[in-house]
Structure formats: structure tokens, C-alpha cells
Amino acid sequence: MNFVSGFAGGFALTTSVLYITITKHRATRLEQRRQIREQVHQINWLAASAGAYDRRFLPQHKPRSIETTKRPEETQITIKDVLKHRWNQEVGNFARNANGNRWEVVKNAASRGWNDILQFVKKS
Structure with missing residues (x-):
């Protein structure tokens, strides 16, 4: 680990x-x-x-x-504004992906991965 x-x-x-x-x-x-x-x-x-x-x-x-x-302070681009814009883009992308996913497929893939890990650990 x-x-x-x-x-x-x-x-x-x-x-x-x-x-x-x-x-x-x-x-x-x-x-x-x-x-x-x-x-x-x-x-x-x-x-x-x-x-x-x-x-x-x-x-x-x-x-x-x-x-x-x-x-003026509000029109000057600062690192804070750039980071805020990037954060909003990432949150928007995450929301679109979360809305467009089929969660049954994700659940099945996660359970298969977990079962594979458990089998690997049991073999060791």
C-alpha cells in the first residue's frame, strides 16, 4: 500500500x-x-x-x-479569475459527464474491477 x-x-x-x-x-x-x-x-x-x-x-x-x-480592478485579469474560470469549466464538464453516464455500466465496471483486485490479493 x-x-x-x-x-x-x-x-x-x-x-x-x-x-x-x-x-x-x-x-x-x-x-x-x-x-x-x-x-x-x-x-x-x-x-x-x-x-x-x-x-x-x-x-x-x-x-x-x-x-x-x-x-479598473474588475476588468484586470488576475490569477484568481483564471483559476475561477478553470474551476467552473471543470465543474461544468463533470456535471455534463455525470448527467450523460449510465450509472449501471459504471457500477458493473467498478464491481468487476473490485472482484479482480480481490482475486489477485487472494492469490498472493
Whole structure:
């Protein structure tokens, strides 16, 4: 039983570390995407050809710098929001699978597996 519990513990630890790493990486990419879009908007404003020869045609709104741009807290994507969204997806998938399963088939498969384990233990 020690092998099984050690294996399960190692599997749980590895998958949780991978999940957290992937989620953190995704949140970082989303933040980088937001910053790059802001920078592209600023560069496009600076290089606007409409105002190159006649400043009267220069775009009226000047983009704010990245440091002064503050997004409202509810629209800023955080790791908490990403984890909450993933959790809701997993719960929805579980509910759809639970609703679509034929529980008699699951019960029969589980009982066959349990009987096979008991026979294996009795032989040893």
C-alpha cells in the first residue's frame, strides 16, 4: 500500500505544480499581450500619417502612457479569475459527464474491477 500512496502523492504533487505553472504562464502572457497592445496604440498615434504634414489632422486623443494607464480592478485579469474560470469549466464538464453516464455500466465496471483486485490479493 505504501507504493500506491507514494505514487498517488507524487502524481498529485506533479500535476498540481504543472497546473499552477501553466496557469501562471497564461496570466503572464495575457498581461504581456495587454501591454503590447497599449504600446502598439501609442506607436500608431505617434506615427499617424494624418498629422505628419498638418497638425490640425493629428488625432485628438493622445494615448496615456503605460505607467499612467490604470484599468479598473474588475476588468484586470488576475490569477484568481483564471483559476475561477478553470474551476467552473471543470465543474461544468463533470456535471455534463455525470448527467450523460449510465450509472449501471459504471457500477458493473467498478464491481468487476473490485472482484479482480480481490482475486489477485487472494492469490498472493
